[in-house]
Amino acid sequence: xxxxxxxxxxxxxxxxxxxxxxxxxxxxxxxxxxxxxxxxxxxxxxxxxxxxxxxxxxxxxxxxxxxxxxxxxxxxxxxxxxxxxxxxxxxxxxxxxxxxxxxxxxxxxxxxxxxxxxxxxxxxxxxxxxxxxxxxxxxxxxxxxxxxxxxxxxxxxxxxxxxxxxxxxxxxxxxxxxxxxxxxxxxxxxxxxxxxxxxxxxxxxx
Amino acid sequence: xxxxxxxxxxxxxxxxxxxxxxxxxxxxxxxxxxxxxxxxxxxxxxxxxxxxxxxxxxxxxxxxxxxxxxxxxxxxxxxxxxxxxxxxxxxxxxxxxxxxxxxxxxxxxxxxxxxxxxxxxxxxxxxxxxxxxxxxxxxxxxxxxxxxxxxxxxxxxxxxxxxxxxxxxxxxxxxxxxxxxxxxxxxxxxxxxxxxxxxxxxxxxx
DNA sequence: GTCGGAACGGCACGTGCCGTGTCGTAATCC
DNA sequence: GGATTACGACACGGCACGTGCCGTTCCGAC
Numbered sequence: 001x002x003x004x005x006x007x008x009x010x011x012x013x014x015x016x017x018x019x020x021x022x023x024x025x026x027x028x029x030x031x032x033x034x035x036x037x038x039x040x041x042x043x044x045x046x047x048x049x050x051x052x053x054x055x056x057x058x059x060x061x062x063x064x065x066x067x068x069x070x071x072x073x074x075x076x077x078x079x080x081x082x083x084x085x086x087x088x089x090x091x092x093x094x095x096x097x098x099x100x101x102x103x104x105x106x107x108x109x110x111x112x113x114x115x116x117x118x119x120x121x122x123x124x125x126x127x128x129x130x131x132x133x134x135x136x137x138x139x140x141x142x143x144x145x146x147x148x149x150x151x152x153x154x155x156x157x158x159x160x161x162x163x164x165x166x167x168x169x170x171x172x173x174x175x176x177x178x179x180x181x182x183x184x185x186x187x188x189x190x191x192x193x194x195x196x197x198x199x200x201x202x203x204x205x206x
Numbered sequence: 207x208x209x210x211x212x213x214x215x216x217x218x219x220x221x222x223x224x225x226x227x228x229x230x231x232x233x234x235x236x237x238x239x240x241x242x243x244x245x246x247x248x249x250x251x252x253x254x255x256x257x258x259x260x261x262x263x264x265x266x267x268x269x270x271x272x273x274x275x276x277x278x279x280x281x282x283x284x285x286x287x288x289x290x291x292x293x294x295x296x297x298x299x300x301x302x303x304x305x306x307x308x309x310x311x312x313x314x315x316x317x318x319x320x321x322x323x324x325x326x327x328x329x330x331x332x333x334x335x336x337x338x339x340x341x342x343x344x345x346x347x348x349x350x351x352x353x354x355x356x357x358x359x360x361x362x363x364x365x366x367x368x369x370x371x372x373x374x375x376x377x378x379x380x381x382x383x384x385x386x387x388x389x390x391x392x393x394x395x396x397x398x399x400x401x402x403x404x405x406x407x408x409x410x411x412x
Numbered sequence: 413g414t415c416g417g418a419a420c421g422g423c424a425c426g427t428g429c430c431g432t433g434t435c436g437t438a439a440t441c442c
Numbered sequence: 443g444g445a446t447t448a449c450g451a452c453a454c455g456g457c458a459c460g461t462g463c464c465g466t467t468c469c470g471a472c
Binding site: 029030031105106108109110111112113114118119122126130146147150151154155157158160161162163164165166168169170171181182185186187188189190 | 235236237311312314315316317318319320324325328332336352353356357360361363364366367368369370371372374375376377387388391392393394395396
Binding site: 213215252253256 | 467
């Protein structure tokens with residue numbers, strides 16, 4: 001988005017628009033954001049915005065994600081749990097708290113209404129992030145630190161899901177302690193007496 | 207919402223408004239829903255809507271939740287895993303697929319923009335549902351089917367979180383098989399060789 | 413009953429923002 | 443250096459908002 005505007009002035013204009021978008025979203029909230037206000041704040045004609053982004057949601061997505069080009073990389077200390085924990089701390093601290101937290105939450109909300117935003121969000125952020133997590137888990141598995149039939153994607157969902165749930169559904173902040181608990185539960189399980197699962201015919205893990 | 211309109215005609219009017227809201231949301235999507243269109247479809251003045259609901263989001267929330275007054279109850283076969291699984295199947299089938307799925311997803315999206323909707327959603331649906339899950343788990347724990355230090359709220363988040371993640375973030379449908387995997391992973395854990403967790407200092411489960 | 417206030421449907425209004433069109437100007441490309 | 447393209451500014455029609463005002467209908471109190 002905006003990638004085809006390569007001139008010096010054009011880039012400066014795009015950045016000015018993104019900055020105005022974030023300022024206004026921060027001041028009044030995404031719901032009350034208007035293209036007209038962004039154009040006025042950025043000192044730009046409305047056409048210039050519409051020429052670069054197809055909708056308010058697309059502009060907002062681009063503005064928010066551009067803040068975070070340096071993605072969340074996983075450290076590689078050899079300890080898979082410690083590495084996951086450190087990355088999750090960083091992600092939760094950045095995306096779960098002000099100033100970026102409310103904006104990211106609004107972005108996720110908008111993705112529920114607009115399929116284009118949902119697709120772009122997935123392509124630009126969710127999928128790459130998922131891939132990084134899976135790659136890190138895969139490396140641990142290949143080194144014998146995890147069971148050979150370890151389900152990488154399922155593990156990724158169990159790590160991320162509860163955290164998004166906490167923020168989006170339960171409307172409560174996520175602490176480092178909460179991250180620790182999720183990690184512990186994922187790897188150790190919560191079965192009775194921490195060994196054999198209670199009755200039922202559920203499949204073995206992995 | 208609307209609880210103070212008790213007359214026969216008033217109740218019929220409210221139901222007519224809710225029905226029109228759901229019809230139009232189904233036809234055009236929540237984003238393109240307008241109060242004017244609802245009023246016209248319901249054969250009602252705009253004032254009548256504004257008198258009962260403070261916003262489009264509040265009206266939509268009320269309309270969607272009124273469809274599901276009969277909440278998701280847990281069976282009590284004595285097998286905690288089987289009971290959880292059966293309830294989760296029902297919830298996923300109803301809220302994760304058309305016709306109700308897209309509406310529920312829009313409702314969750316709106317809750318990210320509007321604190322009033324978020325609070326009402328929590329009070330009317332999320333919190334009671336959470337309480338039902340916790341109560342069912344607590345009963346199992348008290349019967350010795352789960353570890354005494356079993357963390358009920360954490361377990362609830364680990365059951366629900368990945369499912370919401372799958373729908374809202376990954377934008378993929380939730381199958382019964384997926385529910386089975388989450389349940390298995392929660393109780394058995396995904397640690398290496400399904401016993402001791404890999405290095406790190408994470409706390410024990412619960 | 414009937415009577416008075418509240419809620420009603422219908423209509424109109426001013427406002428805000430949308431997305432587009434049209435200027436004359438400035439930057440950019442060949 | 444000439445043509446093309448993007449630009450800021452402004453205007454436009456359109457839509458939906460939320461509110462105010464009609465005259466009518468409903469409904470509980472008396």
